[in-house]
Amino acid sequence: MIERRKTRPVYVGNVKIGDNAPIIVQSMTDTKTRDIESTLNQINRLYKAGCEIIRVAAPIEEDAKALPEIVKNSPIPVIADIHFSPRIAFLALESGIHGIRLNPGNINDKGKIKEILQECKKKNIAVRLGVNSGSLEERLLEKYGYPSGEALAESALYWSEFFESVGFYNFKVSIKGSDVLQNIKANQIFAEKTDIPLHIGITEAGPGKKGSIKSSVGIGILLYMGIGDTVRVSLTADPEEEVETAYSILQSLGLRRKGIEIISCPTCGRIEVNLPEIVSKVEEKLKYLNKPLKVAIMGCVVNAIGEAKEADIGLACGNKSAILFKKGQPIKRVSEEEMVEELVKEIKNID
Ligand code: SF4
Structure with a gap:
């Protein structure tokens, strides 16, 4: 502090x-x-x-x-x-x-x-x-x-x-x-x-x-x-x-909170989706959404489970698909094509 x-x-x-x-x-x-x-x-x-x-x-x-x-x-x-x-x-x-x-x-x-x-x-x-x-x-x-x-x-x-x-x-x-x-x-x-x-x-x-x-x-x-x-x-x-x-x-520095905070992994050889593209699309779509939420977008399950627990909502990606998490709980599996839309829709539904 x-x-x-x-x-x-x-x-x-x-x-x-x-x-x-x-x-x-x-x-x-x-x-x-x-x-x-x-x-x-x-x-x-x-x-x-x-x-x-x-x-x-x-x-x-x-x-x-x-x-x-x-x-x-x-x-x-x-x-x-x-x-x-x-x-x-x-x-x-x-x-x-x-x-x-x-x-x-x-x-x-x-x-x-x-x-x-x-x-x-x-x-x-x-x-x-x-x-x-x-x-x-x-x-x-x-x-x-x-x-x-x-x-x-x-x-x-x-x-x-x-x-x-x-x-x-x-x-x-x-x-x-x-x-x-x-x-x-x-x-x-x-x-x-x-x-x-x-x-x-x-x-x-x-x-x-x-x-x-x-x-x-x-x-x-x-x-x-x-x-x-x-x-x-x-x-x-x-x-x-x-x-x-x-x-x-x-x-x-924890001094202001504005809008969505995206936590995403740097990617590595385990990655099986185009994570940079997914992250930048989500970022663009949520640019003006002023909800103080933490969104985790992780390349694979290695760190995703831990991050998903800390985040309000998130994606744990795998082979051309991902598990969508909310409050640490898996809610559905989505394909790579659906990921951005599904995540954004769920975020907009959060009060
Ligand atoms: Fe690699 Fe998975 Fe960590 Fe992303 S979350 S950097 S894909 S191990």
């Missing part, structure tokens, strides 16, 4: 972050925000996949002007990412958004940042205070020589103190570097010194499989240490894949 770090609550719209709330899964759209229709379509797909807060980029005025329509029709709270421009930030703050991402290192004007925070406070808009290795302040680069974990943590602590000094508390912090060890170090130092919720992730983790592995290691270690109140897996891939990967990480 993982003991989570005690953090104070922050609200992004109606979503609670920190203070022992479930770890929230976020993602970011990759459409042009000014293309309202495509952006809303993607938000809806991500929502269906389990995304709980969505971030959209607003680098130019047209994007900020699209925000009211997007916020009005989004099923989940929207965070606007305003990059460098305080002018865009003020426009975004008028749009009804639930949160704004601010990298003080990019703006570097305390007067402007204070004005933005005062406006956020007035409108009850949460802030994500971002510190990235790519936009670290010059003075810290000079002090540490490079964006080390210590340097990133110092920057995050410095700006957190500044936010609090102007009476602003409704914020979480994200400290992100693309290096896993630097990331862990920075979050660990910050976590020991404050109770501010942390948004965790490995930035620019890379393409599909490699990015997922890098993210799983970095995010997984932090979560195991009890650190992390909200998470984004950053992949050079479809954002839906980010959401799926985030849930797989959380699920494997």
Whole structure:
């Protein structure tokens, strides 16, 4: 059982972050925000996949002007990412958004940042205070020589103190570097010194499989240490894949349970069915089924009996057929052609 770090609550719209709330899964759209229709379509797909807060980029005025329509029709709270421009930030703050991402290192004007925070406070808009290795302040680069974990943590602590000094508390912090060890170090130092919720992730983790592995290691270690109140897996891939990967990480640590958990064997010389194909068909058909069930799909009876007992339902395959198990009991024999349909039908019948 993982003991989570005690953090104070922050609200992004109606979503609670920190203070022992479930770890929230976020993602970011990759459409042009000014293309309202495509952006809303993607938000809806991500929502269906389990995304709980969505971030959209607003680098130019047209994007900020699209925000009211997007916020009005989004099923989940929207965070606007305003990059460098305080002018865009003020426009975004008028749009009804639930949160704004601010990298003080990019703006570097305390007067402007204070004005933005005062406006956020007035409108009850949460802030994500971002510190990235790519936009670290010059003075810290000079002090540490490079964006080390210590340097990133110092920057995050410095700006957190500044936010609090102007009476602003409704914020979480994200400290992100693309290096896993630097990331862990920075979050660990910050976590020991404050109770501010942390948004965790490995930035620019890379393409599909490699990015997922890098993210799983970095995010997984932090979560195991009890650190992390909200998470984004950053992949050079479809954002839906980010959401799926985030849930797989959380699920494997017992921190969230969402949808079907498939337990399947790696296959070996004993196999007499096309198990990879069966598993991927079942996975695809049950993608959006939100039942917290364990489904075992095993290549032969060697481990199947044991796994079937642990699982809610499962298949123990043999020679071109399988025994369908439910709650550890065999209920019927099915042919290889029927396996997927029969298993899916039985799963859908479970209340
Ligand atoms: Fe091989 Fe059977 Fe184990 Fe699958 S369950 S890896 S087929 S021994």
